[in-house]
Amino acid sequence: MAEQVFYAKLNLKDPESSPVTNKPAGRGELSTRAQREEISDTFTSPSFRQGSGSYPWKYKSLIIGLSVMSLILLIISISLGIMMYNTEGLRQDLDLCSTERHSLNLSLSQSQDSEQNLTHRLQLSSLILTCLRQQIRDAEFTDKCPPGWTLINGKCYFFSDERKTRGESVSFCHKNKAQLATVKPSDATLQRLIKNYNSEYWIGLTAVHYTSPAWYWPDGTIETSLASAKVGSCATMGARLIVAACDVRLRWICEKANYRSDLIDRMNECIK
Structure with missing residues (x-):
């Protein structure tokens, strides 16, 4: 439970500087004097002195605790930032790998298409060559006499x-x-x-x-x-x-x- 602290402003006059009067104290003066004595008792009481002495240590402990927590939070924030940076880098690397994989798959598909196309052309050329050879053989002995023969x-x-x-x-x-x-x-x-x-x-x-x-x-x-x-x-x-x-x-x-x-x-x- 937090202790209450009271502050008071005192304007005290030197008794020697004030003129001494032999006038009897009035009712108002008695009341003021009583208040002064009460305030003086409050500031000079052991409980007040004990409370005012322990307050700075608790405040320092609170400051130290908050500082430590702030430092921990800062470290956590930095760690999270590094992790997020690394995660972003890994994500970029993953995207790059995915792009390269897609490019490789596309190149492989194009290579396979080119290979199939070349194979088809080679087979077609072989068929044409076989046909030409046969036609040449058939034509070698067909009307192969010189003109006039x-x-x-x-x-x-x-x-x-x-x-x-x-x-x-x-x-x-x-x-x-x-x-x-x-x-x-x-x-x-x-x-x-x-x-x-x-x-x-x-x-x-x-x-x-x-x-x-x-x-x-x-x-x-x-x-x-x-x-x-x-x-x-x-x-x-x-x-x-x-x-x-x-x-x-x-x-x-x-x-x-x-x-x-x-x-x-x-x-x-x-x-x-």
Whole structure:
């Protein structure tokens, strides 16, 4: 329970300075004197002296306690501030990590899309390459004869409109990397075409003279139907197989293999 403290203002006059009167004290003066004595007793009482002496120590203790509490609160505030700062830093780091993770996921997704796109293009290119190779192979033996030559049974034939001796006809065929044609009885298509032209042609049947003349085709097979032909003559083909003087000017037939393009070989070299 807090103690009450009383303050009083006293205006005391020196008895010596005041004039001494022999007047008897009145009723008012007695009352004033009694009040003075009561106030004096209050200030000089032991209880007042004890209370006024203990007051400063309690006040100091209160100040010290408040200071300690303020210091504790300050430390707590600083600690909370540091924790909040650290928490904010961690939150920023977390946001940064989340952003980087999103970027990595996006990059990974784009990489996967690019890989799938490249794989699809590679597969498509492989299919196109396979198709081109097949088309080139199919086209290699299709109408691959030089201009003016006719493709018959996989070979190229040249039917001349001019007339030359057999020697000149052989030279012409050699210049065009060919030879006089082989026209056997089994070549029905070629024989029918010759008959339709209604002309005689120099062909590749050649007489070889040993003990007796023998007629050979360019592939080395023997033709027996001309065994009795006149020596020094050359074979011709028209409506049938006959012989004629070699210096006679006739039309001729050249024969060579069909043209094979080297495009497929060059393409294979490029993609190795």
